[in-house]
Amino acid sequence: MHIVVLPGDGIGPEITAATTGVLRVASERFQLNLRLEEHPIGHASLKQFGATVQPGLLDVVRAADGLILGPTATFDFKDEARGEINPSRYFRKSLDLFANVRPARTYAGRPGRLGDFDLVVVRENTEGFYADRNMEQGNGEMLVTPDVVISLRRITRSCCERIAHAACRLAMKRRKHLTIVHKANVLKIGDGMFLAICREAARAYPGLEVDDVLVDAMMAHVVRNPDRFDVVVATNMFGDILSDLTAELSGSLGLGGSLNVGDRHAMAQAAHGSAPDIAGQDVANPVSLIQSTALLLAWHGEKSGAVRYEEAASAIEGAVAKAIAEGRATRDVGGRLGTIAAGAAIAEILQAK
Numbered sequence: 001m002h003i004v005v006l007p008g009d010g011i012g013p014e015i016t017a018a019t020t021g022v023l024r025v026a027s028e029r030f031q032l033n034l035r036l037e038e039h040p041i042g043h044a045s046l047k048q049f050g051a052t053v054q055p056g057l058l059d060v061v062r063a064a065d066g067l068i069l070g071p072t073a074t075f076d077f078k079d080e081a082r083g084e085i086n087p088s089r090y091f092r093k094s095l096d097l098f099a100n101v102r103p104a105r106t107y108a109g110r111p112g113r114l115g116d117f118d119l120v121v122v123r124e125n126t127e128g129f130y131a132d133r134n135m136e137q138g139n140g141e142m143l144v145t146p147d148v149v150i151s152l153r154r155i156t157r158s159c160c161e162r163i164a165h166a167a168c169r170l171a172m173k174r175r176k177h178l179t180i181v182h183k184a185n186v187l188k189i190g191d192g193m194f195l196a197i198c199r200e201a202a203r204a205y206p207g208l209e210v211d212d213v214l215v216d217a218m219m220a221h222v223v224r225n226p227d228r229f230d231v232v233v234a235t236n237m238f239g240d241i242l243s244d245l246t247a248e249l250s251g252s253l254g255l256g257g258s259l260n261v262g263d264r265h266a267m268a269q270a271a272h273g274s275a276p277d278i279a280g281q282d283v284a285n286p287v288s289l290i291q292s293t294a295l296l297l298a299w300h301g302e303k304s305g306a307v308r309y310e311e312a313a314s315a316i317e318g319a320v321a322k323a324i325a326e327g328r329a330t331r332d333v334g335g336r337l338g339t340i341a342a343g344a345a346i347a348e349i350l351q352a353k
């Protein structure tokens with residue numbers, strides 16, 4: 001499996017180094033024959049090539065079997081004409097990565113404040129209220145007068161259908177329970193269509209239990225009783241906000257994995273940003289990117305039919321859980337280790353099994 005690795009800004013290089021350390025051990029133990037090809041991205045690329053995403057990189061990524069994108073300082077990148085491209089948006093849009101799969105779960109030895117839970121948010125990734133990706137050309141946010149802004153939200157039948165089926169397929173592999181999160185009481189046409197399409201899609205999956213919750217009420221339900229949810233599907237912005245909440249409820253934003261998936265490509269990405277406040281201090285939690293990478297291996301295994309990639313993914317998840325249970329983790333989740341040592345602890349557990 002050929003994986004392109006783009007370390008990113010801030011804590012990106014640190015958590016990426018911890019992640020590739022785990023991957024190398026997984027490759028050896030499960031004979032994955034991983035080939036990791038690293039390129040600069042974000043500020044490092046801007047400095048070297050005059051663009052946050054260097055010319056030709058998309059072709060390299062398209063030819064590979066998977067992509068690991070570290071967090072980048074997207075807030076700094078404002079002017080595409082000066083090469084300041086948002087790498088995350090660029091790859092999501094260029095590779096049509098329509099589903100953002102974001103699991104959140106609690107770990108033994110690190111019980112959540114709300115009891116144990118294990119859920120996945122499946123977020124639509126290509127349209128909705130994201131001005132940077134909902135137009136063929138230009139941007140979906142307009143300054144009408146100096147005091148008036150219009151922001152467009154795009155919802156299409158085809159995008160609703162494909163995200164609905166992605167969520168249903170995932171739910172069938174888990175506890176066969178799908179929750180549709182929406183605001184169809186106010187956004188009657190757009191979210192009304194999303195809700196109807198999700199319900200219709202779910203009929204094709206025998207035994208799948210389906211319910212729906214208004215997004216505002218969801219904030220209360222998921223905080224009150226997260227264990228009642230299994231797979232949750234939502235439009236882009238609702239899913240973005242909800243999945244940060246569920247990651248944090250699981251113990252830390254640094255724990256949640258995130259995989260962006262399309263029909264042909266997938267990109268593992270940490271659920272958090274580049275955390276400039278702790279960059280270079282060897283304190284960042286590498287688990288989010290490690291978990292995302294495990295999701296990438298599982299995706300490749302499912303797509304190629306090579307079971308050992310899925311086995312490697314489960315083993316990485318198991319090693320992460322064991323490391324956290326033993327307190328061999330970073331400070332944000334109650335441990336005392338630095339980024340590199342926390343990654344090494346996971347790699348060591350993985351190797352020892």
Ligand code: NAD
Pocket residue numbers: 011070071072073074075076088253254269270271272273274275276277278283284285286288332
């Ligand atoms: P952030 O997610 O980087 O940080 C929020 C808080 O969480 C900070 O206190 C940070 O120290 C902490 N944190 C984040 N990741 C952590 C980890 N692995 N371990 C321990 N603590 C962690 O959000 P921000 O500060 O608002 O954004 C910083 C930059 O990242 C901005 O430029 C933003 O645009 C960008 N960003 C990028 C992505 C991405 O690349 N996908 C996503 C979100 C934000």
